[in-house]
Amino acid sequence: xxxxxxxxxxxxxxxxRDEIELIMRRAEGYEASLSRGERLNVMEGKVLATLFFxxxxxxxxxxxxxxxxxxxxxxxxxxxxxxxxxxxESLHDTIKTVEGYADVIVLRxxxxxxxxxxxxxxxxxxxxxxxxxxxHPTQSLLDVYTIRKERGKIDGLKIxxxxxxxxxxxxxxxARLLKNYAVSLLFVSPDPLRMPRGIVDExxxxxxxxxxxxxxxxxxxAVDVLYMTRIQRERFEDEAEYExxxxxxxxxxxxxxxxxxxxxxxxxxxxxxxxxxxxDGYPGAAYFRQAANGVPVRMxxxxxxxxxx
Amino acid sequence: xxxxxxxxxxxxxxxxRDEIELIMRRAEGYEASLSRGERLNVMEGKVLATLFFxxxxxxxxxxxxxxxxxxxxxxxxxxxxxxxxxxxESLHDTIKTVEGYADVIVLRxxxxxxxxxxxxxxxxxxxxxxxxxxxHPTQSLLDVYTIRKERGKIDGLKIxxxxxxxxxxxxxxxARLLKNYAVSLLFVSPDPLRMPRGIVDExxxxxxxxxxxxxxxxxxxAVDVLYMTRIQRERFEDEAEYExxxxxxxxxxxxxxxxxxxxxxxxxxxxxxxxxxxxDGYPGAAYFRQAANGVPVRMxxxxxxxxxx
Amino acid sequence: xxxxxxxxxxxxxxxxRDEIELIMRRAEGYEASLSRGERLNVMEGKVLATLFFxxxxxxxxxxxxxxxxxxxxxxxxxxxxxxxxxxxESLHDTIKTVEGYADVIVLRxxxxxxxxxxxxxxxxxxxxxxxxxxxHPTQSLLDVYTIRKERGKIDGLKIxxxxxxxxxxxxxxxARLLKNYAVSLLFVSPDPLRMPRGIVDExxxxxxxxxxxxxxxxxxxAVDVLYMTRIQRERFEDEAEYExxxxxxxxxxxxxxxxxxxxxxxxxxxxxxxxxxxxDGYPGAAYFRQAANGVPVRMxxxxxxxxxx
Numbered sequence: 001x002x003x004x005x006x007x008x009x010x011x012x013x014x015x016x017r018d019e020i021e022l023i024m025r026r027a028e029g030y031e032a033s034l035s036r037g038e039r040l041n042v043m044e045g046k047v048l049a050t051l052f053f054x055x056x057x058x059x060x061x062x063x064x065x066x067x068x069x070x071x072x073x074x075x076x077x078x079x080x081x082x083x084x085x086x087x088x089e090s091l092h093d094t095i096k097t098v099e100g101y102a103d104v105i106v107l108r109x110x111x112x113x114x115x116x117x118x119x120x121x122x123x124x125x126x127x128x129x130x131x132x133x134x135x136h137p138t139q140s141l142l143d144v145y146t147i148r149k150e151r152g153k154i155d156g157l158k159i160x161x162x163x164x165x166x167x168x169x170x171x172x173x174x175a176r177l178l179k180n181y182a183v184s185l186l187f188v189s190p191d192p193l194r195m196p197r198g199i200v201d202e203x204x205x206x207x208x209x210x211x212x213x214x215x216x217x218x219x220x221x222a223v224d225v226l227y228m229t230r231i232q233r234e235r236f237e238d239e240a241e242y243e244x245x246x247x248x249x250x251x252x253x254x255x256x257x258x259x260x261x262x263x264x265x266x267x268x269x270x271x272x273x274x275x276x277x278x279x280d281g282y283p284g285a286a287y288f289r290q291a292a293n294g295v296p297v298r299m300x301x302x303x304x305x306x307x308x309x
Numbered sequence: 310x311x312x313x314x315x316x317x318x319x320x321x322x323x324x325x326r327d328e329i330e331l332i333m334r335r336a337e338g339y340e341a342s343l344s345r346g347e348r349l350n351v352m353e354g355k356v357l358a359t360l361f362f363x364x365x366x367x368x369x370x371x372x373x374x375x376x377x378x379x380x381x382x383x384x385x386x387x388x389x390x391x392x393x394x395x396x397x398e399s400l401h402d403t404i405k406t407v408e409g410y411a412d413v414i415v416l417r418x419x420x421x422x423x424x425x426x427x428x429x430x431x432x433x434x435x436x437x438x439x440x441x442x443x444x445h446p447t448q449s450l451l452d453v454y455t456i457r458k459e460r461g462k463i464d465g466l467k468i469x470x471x472x473x474x475x476x477x478x479x480x481x482x483x484a485r486l487l488k489n490y491a492v493s494l495l496f497v498s499p500d501p502l503r504m505p506r507g508i509v510d511e512x513x514x515x516x517x518x519x520x521x522x523x524x525x526x527x528x529x530x531a532v533d534v535l536y537m538t539r540i541q542r543e544r545f546e547d548e549a550e551y552e553x554x555x556x557x558x559x560x561x562x563x564x565x566x567x568x569x570x571x572x573x574x575x576x577x578x579x580x581x582x583x584x585x586x587x588x589d590g591y592p593g594a595a596y597f598r599q600a601a602n603g604v605p606v607r608m609x610x611x612x613x614x615x616x617x618x
Numbered sequence: 619x620x621x622x623x624x625x626x627x628x629x630x631x632x633x634x635r636d637e638i639e640l641i642m643r644r645a646e647g648y649e650a651s652l653s654r655g656e657r658l659n660v661m662e663g664k665v666l667a668t669l670f671f672x673x674x675x676x677x678x679x680x681x682x683x684x685x686x687x688x689x690x691x692x693x694x695x696x697x698x699x700x701x702x703x704x705x706x707e708s709l710h711d712t713i714k715t716v717e718g719y720a721d722v723i724v725l726r727x728x729x730x731x732x733x734x735x736x737x738x739x740x741x742x743x744x745x746x747x748x749x750x751x752x753x754h755p756t757q758s759l760l761d762v763y764t765i766r767k768e769r770g771k772i773d774g775l776k777i778x779x780x781x782x783x784x785x786x787x788x789x790x791x792x793a794r795l796l797k798n799y800a801v802s803l804l805f806v807s808p809d810p811l812r813m814p815r816g817i818v819d820e821x822x823x824x825x826x827x828x829x830x831x832x833x834x835x836x837x838x839x840a841v842d843v844l845y846m847t848r849i850q851r852e853r854f855e856d857e858a859e860y861e862x863x864x865x866x867x868x869x870x871x872x873x874x875x876x877x878x879x880x881x882x883x884x885x886x887x888x889x890x891x892x893x894x895x896x897x898d899g900y901p902g903a904a905y906f907r908q909a910a911n912g913v914p915v916r917m918x919x920x921x922x923x924x925x926x927x
Binding site (some may be wrong): 037039061062064065069078191215222271293294295 | 353354356357382384386387388397398401403404405408409410411568598
């Protein structure tokens with residue numbers, strides 16, 4: 001039997017397909033319980049510490065809601081300037097202290113590798129809620145959960161990841177998680193913002209079909225799921241190149257006219273302008289449902305890693 | 310039967326007298342339960358999101374206490390700079406996300422109309438905890454609750470609102486709520502800070518007796534309830550005018566000498582210097598009891614708007 | 619029977635030995651319950667307000683964890699800039715307001731005497747979590763609890779307090795608490811940072827054996843417990859004096875070589891560089907256990923001061 005008891009959640013590629021499925025099934029169960037209005041007490045008497053050394057309302061509130069919905073309690077550091085770290089304490093010492101208070105620790109930190117460093121300091125489970133340009137594995141797990149729920153399956157789907165694929169930790173982690181499924185991936189980005197070769201090679205080595213394009217319209221016509229992310233102007237050396245491309249990475253309802261229904265549109269949020277407001281009413285616009293899915297998926301993770309025995 | 314199930318709380322004038330009385334009776338019930346030390350579980354398993362895009366310790370802690378005393382849980386954004394809004398997310402998108410986490414949302418926002426905008430974005434109940442110079446309806450409900458409790462009734466009372474009546478959202482909302490009762494109102498302010506004509510006309514149209522004065526001493530002698538607010542120097546174009554008036558809007562124990570007992574003194578707090586510390590021992594000084602009344606009144610609102618069926 | 623019902627916790631020297639022992643036994647009971655994974659509901663339905671007008675992650679999270687582990691709830695002001703105090707409200711008024719919400723108040727404030735001022739404003743128990751250069755009595759109680767747990771007793775021990783003994787509120791409060799026991803104290807500091815004469819005299823008046831040295835190595839050889847604190851460069855008028863001394867107040871594993879085992883090393887944390895990382899594996903390195911002891915000790919205090927009758 002697959003178990004995640006006492007494990008840390010640090011990287012998307014740490015999970016086997018069986019482990020991902022275990023998390024998905026557990027999350028489905030919790031979602032059903034919540035929709036029936038059931039009171040859960042799985043985490044009663046347990047304490048979660050959310051340590052956010054970099055702000056993130058969405059991820060923090062989602063983890064805290066997950067813990068509270070399970071009957072547990074939360075202590076939090078949401079404001080880095082008011083923390084011991086601001087007094088010069090090392091991450092190691094902060095974690096050694098917090099392990100004396102909490103049963104499980106969720107950490108967001110601006111430094112790549114911070115979650116691994118925290119996990120090395122304590123026996124308590126550590127969940128990486130984003131480490132700088134590194135990983136954000138729980139976002140990817142809720143993305144996979146969303147695809148599964150919106151489409152009924154993952155194997156066999158054509159999935160496009162669009163936007164800044166070079167710098168986005170979200171799309172890196174998602175691509176690595178999707179390696180476990182028989183999907184066909186289309187990477188949609190301006191040339192300077194292509195998916196790193198290393199990740200493309202990892203995917204091909206696992207037998208995943210990968211194609212690349214810089215044309216969002218091509219992707220719209222071809223895929224089941226379109227995962228949008230933001231293009232940031234500051235990533236371009238050539239301003240003219242940015243001006244030429246930016247419009248084509250702003251998804252509007254009009255661009256879906258020829259496609260009709262049947263496309264699932266996702267986005268990790270917050271969006272700035274890359275998905276027009278007129279798309280919100282489109283049946284396949286799944287991004288707010290995707291955000292809500294963070295709660296059952298994080299409930300599943302919190303309960304799985306704190307299981308005993 | 311009056312119900313508030315699934316309703317938003319946005320403005321003082323949204324309430325009928327029957328709805329106000331429903332809230333008052335529910336609050337009385339909760340206050341009695343609290344004083345008997347009873348454990349309530351009305352909101353067990355439910356989550357309140359307090360989103361404070363502008364700081365307010367008093368209002369936030371009062372709502373959170375209300376939710377916790379009902380057996381519910383709280384997620385909070387108390388520091389605007391650490392929120393997604395700081396990353397450029399629209400209020401609409403923030404609310405669409407938070408509705409995936411919480412059962413009820415309390416919002417304070419610097420922009421007039423923000424609470425209406427939030428309510429339009431979600432099916433979940435939204436409670437306005439202050440929208441800039443706009444409204445603060447839950448403050449007015451606890452003010453009415455306080456008057457009722459201190460005086461045993463509202464109909465037939467003479468009530469003075471004193472201070473900056475031009476700019477104060479608290480006194481605007483309170484006046485609009487008192488329209489539902491057979492009260493006599495006395496507005497006490499320096500001439501440049503008089504109650505807006507629109508509100509005075511609304512009151513007169515409802516048959517409320519309204520008088521105005523710039524003399525606080527006259528009011529002290531004449532009314533049952535004196536509701537003080539702050540006069541802000543920056544509101545005056547004429548510094549000499551401010552200097553002439555400011556002293557008369559600082560309430561001291563000495564000013565109540567001729568009046569004797571029987572006056573109820575209220576203030577929304579925080580006070581700066583408009584009520585002298587020597588008044589705290591006066592039996593009718595109700596402002597700290599008024600602050601405490603925020604808890605049962607907000608318990609009533611939270612439980613009423615989240616009722617099902 | 620010793621009782622602390624409705625008492626404030628303001629200074630280390632307010633406690634009799636019997637009261638300290640009452641707290642220690644209560645804390646031991648809670649620690650045993652926690653280690654057996656028992657669910658406690660002593661504070662169910664009760665609310666703790668943590669008011670931190672000065673940041674302190676460790677102390678705040680430790681009090682909040684204590685309250686949550688007892689089944690209670692927490693409201694918090696962790697960010698002074700977002701508080702009513704920032705709007706010019708007096709501490710008296712803030713406390714008079716918060717007493718309407720909470721059953722017990724924990725206060726950290728930059729001003730000496732703030733906790734006494736708060737306690738004077740309310741009937742509700744106030745616990746001092748640090749008032750500027752003043753006192754930090756709950757730190758001292760967990761320090762005594764740690765010594766008792768690590769060594770099995772307190773009477774008869776030789777205890778060294780090392781570092782900046784002139785300015786450290788932690789060592790002042792600890793010395794005053796240890797007056798109640800038959801200990802022998804060694805104060806280890808550079809000459810300009812010696813323990814204030816007043817405290818030394820208090821101790822001697824109580825029959826406590828007191829010695830002083832500026833040599834940390836002497837202390838290592840002589841004592842059962844070594845309590846380290848930080849030496850701050852800015853405290854020295856003479857830079858050369860600081861450079862001469864600083865090395866001798868950085869404790870390394872090597873310095874314990876001749877001593878062997880049997881020394882208990884404590885530190886209130888956060889450390890900066892005064893205890894080398896290589897000491898963490900030393901069996902007597904108790905500082906992270908000491909931090910964890912904050913939870914049962916604060917559980918004991920919260921439950922004792924809120925007892926009725």
